[in-house]
Amino acid sequence: MNESGSASGAGAMHGTSVGDLAEGELLERIFPRLPHAEAELLGPGDDAAVVQAPDGRFVVTTDTMIHGPDFRLAWSSGHDLGWKAAASNLADVAAMGARPTALVVALAMPKHLPVAVLDGFAEGLRDACSALAPGCGVVGGDLAVSDVFMIAVTAFGDLEGRAPVRRDGAQVGDTVAVAGELGAAAAGLRLLFDRAVDEAGVPSAEAAAALRVEHQALVEAQLAPRPPIAAGVVAAVGGATAMLDLSDGLALDAGRLARASGVAIDLRSDALGADAALALSGGEDHALLATFPASSGVPAGFRAIGTVRPGAGVLVDDRLYDGHAGWDPYRDWDDAAG
Amino acid sequence: MNESGSASGAGAMHGTSVGDLAEGELLERIFPRLPHAEAELLGPGDDAAVVQAPDGRFVVTTDTMIHGPDFRLAWSSGHDLGWKAAASNLADVAAMGARPTALVVALAMPKHLPVAVLDGFAEGLRDACSALAPGCGVVGGDLAVSDVFMIAVTAFGDLEGRAPVRRDGAQVGDTVAVAGELGAAAAGLRLLFDRAVDEAGVPSAEAAAALRVEHQALVEAQLAPRPPIAAGVVAAVGGATAMLDLSDGLALDAGRLARASGVAIDLRSDALGADAALALSGGEDHALLATFPASSGVPAGFRAIGTVRPGAGVLVDDRLYDGHAGWDPYRDWDDAAG
Numbered sequence: 265m266n267e268s269g270s271a272s273g274a275g276a277m278h279g280t281s282v283g284d285l286a287e288g289e290l291l292e293r294i295f296p297r298l299p300h301a302e303a304e305l306l307g308p309g310d311d312a313a314v315v316q317a318p319d320g321r322f323v324v325t326t327d328t329m330i331h332g333p334d335f336r337l338a339w340s341s342g343h344d345l346g347w348k349a350a351a352s353n354l355a356d357v358a359a360m361g362a363r364p365t366a367l368v369v370a371l372a373m374p375k376h377l378p379v380a381v382l383d384g385f386a387e388g389l390r391d392a393c394s395a396l397a398p399g400c401g402v403v404g405g406d407l408a409v410s411d412v413f414m415i416a417v418t419a420f421g422d423l424e425g426r427a428p429v430r431r432d433g434a435q436v437g438d439t440v441a442v443a444g445e446l447g448a449a450a451a452g453l454r455l456l457f458d459r460a461v462d463e464a465g466v467p468s469a470e471a472a473a474a475l476r477v478e479h480q481a482l483v484e485a486q487l488a489p490r491p492p493i494a495a496g497v498v499a500a501v502g503g504a505t506a507m508l509d510l511s512d513g514l515a516l517d518a519g520r521l522a523r524a525s526g527v528a529i530d531l532r533s534d535a536l537g538a539d540a541a542l543a544l545s546g547g548e549d550h551a552l553l554a555t556f557p558a559s560s561g562v563p564a565g566f567r568a569i570g571t572v573r574p575g576a577g578v579l580v581d582d583r584l585y586d587g588h589a590g591w592d593p594y595r596d597w598d599d600a601a602g
Numbered sequence: 603m604n605e606s607g608s609a610s611g612a613g614a615m616h617g618t619s620v621g622d623l624a625e626g627e628l629l630e631r632i633f634p635r636l637p638h639a640e641a642e643l644l645g646p647g648d649d650a651a652v653v654q655a656p657d658g659r660f661v662v663t664t665d666t667m668i669h670g671p672d673f674r675l676a677w678s679s680g681h682d683l684g685w686k687a688a689a690s691n692l693a694d695v696a697a698m699g700a701r702p703t704a705l706v707v708a709l710a711m712p713k714h715l716p717v718a719v720l721d722g723f724a725e726g727l728r729d730a731c732s733a734l735a736p737g738c739g740v741v742g743g744d745l746a747v748s749d750v751f752m753i754a755v756t757a758f759g760d761l762e763g764r765a766p767v768r769r770d771g772a773q774v775g776d777t778v779a780v781a782g783e784l785g786a787a788a789a790g791l792r793l794l795f796d797r798a799v800d801e802a803g804v805p806s807a808e809a810a811a812a813l814r815v816e817h818q819a820l821v822e823a824q825l826a827p828r829p830p831i832a833a834g835v836v837a838a839v840g841g842a843t844a845m846l847d848l849s850d851g852l853a854l855d856a857g858r859l860a861r862a863s864g865v866a867i868d869l870r871s872d873a874l875g876a877d878a879a880l881a882l883s884g885g886e887d888h889a890l891l892a893t894f895p896a897s898s899g900v901p902a903g904f905r906a907i908g909t910v911r912p913g914a915g916v917l918v919d920d921r922l923y924d925g926h927a928g929w930d931p932y933r934d935w936d937d938a939a940g
Binding site for chain 2: 305306309310311312313314315316317318319320321322323324325326327328329330332333334355356357359360362366368369370372403404405406408409410411412414416418419420421423428430431507508509524
């Protein structure tokens with residue numbers, strides 16, 4: 265999004281594809297829809313943006329969403345994609361204990377992609393920032409042509425003078441706590457795979473729309489998640505010794521925290537909701553898993569789900585967890601799209 | 603590159619594809635090959651990285667390279683792709699007058715991509731940083747699976763207390779100057795399209811290798827460019843009033859600088875080398891175009907090629923330029939790959 269361009273193709277764009285417009289025309293459509301970042305000193309339109317880093321450091325994370333392994337256009341609207349791309353990256357910033365400040369967004373789009381999807385994408389970025397991380401906005405990006413629709417977001421945060429909350433600081437005796445939902449995104453994905461398809465198993469927009477009415481909370485936990493972004497700073501201020509974003513399932517991610525910290529994580533199944541197995545295995549929650557000294561208690565927004573023990577690995581009710589340990593795109597993707 | 607993983611698949615990897623290895627195994631291959639960033643406070647392995655921003659601000663730019671419109675695997679090695687992905691982003695940081703500090707890299711790879719390409723890619727990032735921006739390195743990234751090979755790099759820089767050099771500051775009477783080559787990348791691309799193909803017009807690795815021996819400078823200007831990164835800071839310190847990276851051709855990019863600044867740019871054809879038309883139209887030079895007050899002269903590494911005039915647009919030898927104005931991927935890409 266470095267260049268401004270020729271006259272706008274505003275007005276009714278039904279049936280218009282991104283390949284029908286010049287890059288400058290696409291940018292003119294996007295810019296008014298994007299969220300403004302309060303930390304922006306120089307925004308889109310030059311070779312690079314300039315962003316405030318009042319702390320003298322900045323937090324940075326990047327994550328990619330690919331049509332096929334990561335989303336289906338029959339299930340996700342452009343708005344959903346923009347929302348989820350922002351939300352999932354904001355969660356990684358929050359998991360360091362940082363306040364999100366800015367995003368840059370690279371899009372690779374097939375020429376046949378409807379312009380309405382791009383419009384909705386920009387509005388989804390805007391609405392997610394507004395709802396989840398007020399003040400955060402888009403400071404730059406890139407548009408490219410590709411046969412596969414791909415979204416790469418890079419997100420920034422400010423530590424406000426605090427140390428980053430890493431995943432390697434958990435101490436034996438700490439309380440293990442979580443902010444946000446467990447298993448809902450996976451339940452939503454299961455519903456979509458089971459019921460938002462036609463008789464041949466092909467993803468169906470009509471079936472997905474009906475399913476979203478019937479099971480709004482679960483489907484939207486998958487398609488347009490609402491991670492507890494503000495809880496990241498709350499945890500840092502509240503003395504969290506370690507924290508991470510739950511993207512690949514509680515069991516797998518708790519195992520990462522345990523390995524990094526050289527401890528075992530012992531979870532209580534009765535704290536994991538009605539379907540503990542799903543809470544343990546389900547990916548894409550974007551909840552925050554953190555550990556707090558037992559003496560300091562668990563801050564608002566978090567709930568205790570276990571204890572840090574000596575040893576290694578993840579235990580559930582004192583026994584080593586041996587269930588399915590989450591999502592690995594290199595192992596699990598079946599090449600299906602839709 | 604947020605997770606460490608299982609046992610490494612080191613050793614001879616001939617014939618091994620990225621789909622044969624788990625994400626953790628791929629990361630274990632990449633990490634030792636990546637350049638370290640001096641500004642890195644916390645590197646890969648957590649939810650996000652933490653990078654120094656001693657200036658209290660940071661410069662950020664992102665750019666995407668897609669198999670097909672942006673590169674052919676028959677022509678570019680993995681090392682070339684890593685080098686070019688770094689170099690083109692570093693040039694955007696330099697064009698703000700900033701010193702590059704760090705990169706994050708998102709890769710979407712087909713399962714069948716040879717692991718050797720990924721290894722070379724990481725080494726290309728390392729070698730480009732070492733050669734062009736010592737001290738800059740990779741602080742994080744993301745790996746994903748896609749049917750289309752896609753590279754998204756986000757680059758950061760530090761302004762060291764200076765104002766960013768924008769494209770809108772050129773003043774009437776300023777000297778227009780350039781650092782770096784003009785037209786060589788386009789000449790290299792023309793050679794590749796003309797001669798690095800088989801009889802059916804399909805890109806040929808053998809023909810490209812032979813061509814690279816015969817016309818090393820031009821082919822490598824296209825496949826593994828060496829933009830004058832350090833010249834960005836030199837220009838800023840030397841009083842540049844405006845600057846940009848020449849990515850889409852001198853005429854088109856000079857037009858952007860002229861429009862942003864509300865001036866005309868008058869270029870002298872005799873300062874544009876042996877093939878002035880190619881210098882004006884050729885894309886991907888990643889040279890730096892800057893304007894300097896006539897009184898201050900042109901700093902080392904830059905050469906004067908024209909003057910800022912009242913008016914609008916780009917002139918060559920006092921006449922409005924009406925040649926082909928550069929590369930627009932939405933207009934120019936023909937869907938061919940290779």
